[in-house]
Amino acid sequence: MDAATCEPATTGAEATPVFSVGGLWKVFGPKGAAAKVPGSEHADLPAAELRERTGCTAAVRDVTFDVRKGEVFVVMGLSGSGKSTLVRCLTRLIEPTAGTLAIDGEDVLAMDAGRLRSLRRHRAAMVFQHFGLLPHRTVMDNVAYGLEIQGVSRAERRARAADMVAKVGLEGLEDRRPGQLSGGQQQRVGLARALAADPEVLLFDEPFSALDPLIRREMQDEVARLHHDEGRTMVFITHDLAEALRLGDRIALMRDGRIVQLGTPEEIVGSPADDYVRDFVRDVPREQVLTVRSAMRPAAVGESERGPALAPTTTVVDAIEAVARSGGPARVVERGRCLGIVDDAALLAVVAGLPAATRREVAA
Numbered sequence: 001m002d003a004a005t006c007e008p009a010t011t012g013a014e015a016t017p018v019f020s021v022g023g024l025w026k027v028f029g030p031k032g033a034a035a036k037v038p039g040s041e042h043a044d045l046p047a048a049e050l051r052e053r054t055g056c057t058a059a060v061r062d063v064t065f066d067v068r069k070g071e072v073f074v075v076m077g078l079s080g081s082g083k084s085t086l087v088r089c090l091t092r093l094i095e096p097t098a099g100t101l102a103i104d105g106e107d108v109l110a111m112d113a114g115r116l117r118s119l120r121r122h123r124a125a126m127v128f129q130h131f132g133l134l135p136h137r138t139v140m141d142n143v144a145y146g147l148e149i150q151g152v153s154r155a156e157r158r159a160r161a162a163d164m165v166a167k168v169g170l171e172g173l174e175d176r177r178p179g180q181l182s183g184g185q186q187q188r189v190g191l192a193r194a195l196a197a198d199p200e201v202l203l204f205d206e207p208f209s210a211l212d213p214l215i216r217r218e219m220q221d222e223v224a225r226l227h228h229d230e231g232r233t234m235v236f237i238t239h240d241l242a243e244a245l246r247l248g249d250r251i252a253l254m255r256d257g258r259i260v261q262l263g264t265p266e267e268i269v270g271s272p273a274d275d276y277v278r279d280f281v282r283d284v285p286r287e288q289v290l291t292v293r294s295a296m297r298p299a300a301v302g303e304s305e306r307g308p309a310l311a312p313t314t315t316v317v318d319a320i321e322a323v324a325r326s327g328g329p330a331r332v333v334e335r336g337r338c339l340g341i342v343d344d345a346a347l348l349a350v351v352a353g354l355p356a357a358t359r360r361e362v363a364a
């Protein structure tokens with residue numbers, strides 16, 4: 001192995017997370033009873049049994065994670081797994097029962113009503129599935145509405161709203177009312193309204209689930225583009241795995257109030273934490289999600305100078321094409337350094353769905 005040139009690159013120091021969530025619980029039920037559930041002997045009971053014994057529903061159970069600056073953090077899970085409750089807890093639209101919660105290092109649970117209002121208006125804007133557009137106002141006025149609440153002057157409101165209308169591709173429709181727009185266009189108005197407030201983080205609650213597949217795809221592209229252009233931090237709830245894999249830098253997969261796995265799409269699909277996650281991702285075309293990092297092995301002497309060079313973000317499907325074209329192994333190269341080698345056997349092992357440990361054996 002050519003050790004000098006094949007070490008993975010190290011990452012720099014981590015910035016303060018946007019949200020930092022520790023041991024968070026939300027238990028619905030009679031107040032006295034709900035507060036007693038976290039940390040009690042009932043804490044781990046399945047939902048039905050917990051309800052039977054205590055009259056309570058633990059929608060969020062002992063959840064810990066950070067949302068990093070600039071990432072798209074997806075909260076995914078089946079209906080009732082606790083996604084909406086968790087994300088509403090982030091700005092205390094729902095009051096957590098126990099745990100810790102900070103935004104940029106500031107304790108959210110200690111905020112008074114005024115600071116909370118400011119948090120929701122300026123720092124963490126929520127985009128809902130039904131945007132709650134004002135039916136009698138024009139597109140422009142709907143977009144400017146959030147700024148109006150913020151007390152921004154009329155001239156500035158209009159200027160910023162016009163910017164956002166253009167940004168989400170609604171130019172020419174400024175004077176229409178919501179009833180004169182398609183579903184996808186209405187979603188764009190809601191998105192523009194949230195963006196106009198220029199929040200540090202956008203929280204999306206299943207915003208596209210009511211849209212037909214083509215428009216949904218278009219809106220996903222729009223969100224990806226906005227994220228790419230602006231690097232804005234986003235928390236995105238969805239029950240749709242394909243949407244989670246398309247948009248998420250990291251995905252928290254929830255089940256019965258808990259996060260069962262938190263990782264990149266590649267980690268979730270390539271190394272499911274348990275049978276539940278494995279089952280969840282079973283039908284995902286792995287070669288389109290996993291990258292060459294999942295298939296590479298250390299380079300043998302001389303190998304790090306031969307064969308086509310692939311970026312570490314290259315998907316397995318694209319790597320197969322490159323290897324087939326060149327007729328030999330390819331190098332995985334980052335900033336001029338060779339991280340490893342992929343060959344056809346290792347790439348096929350990914351397609352065949354071999355577990356990570358077996359893949360490593362094949363690659364070696």
Ligand SMILES: Nc1ncnc2c1ncn2[C@@H]1O[C@H](COP(=O)(O)OP(=O)(O)OP(=O)(O)O)[C@@H](O)[C@H]1O
Nearest residue numbers: 028057059077078079080081082083084085086239
């Ligand atoms: N106000 C409430 N009172 C009692 N139980 C609630 C309340 N809100 C939610 N729940 C329960 O908490 C659990 C989690 O609900 P939540 O809405 O967070 O799930 P979800 O994953 O967002 O589901 P969906 O995808 O259907 O929106 C469910 O069992 C739900 O019935």
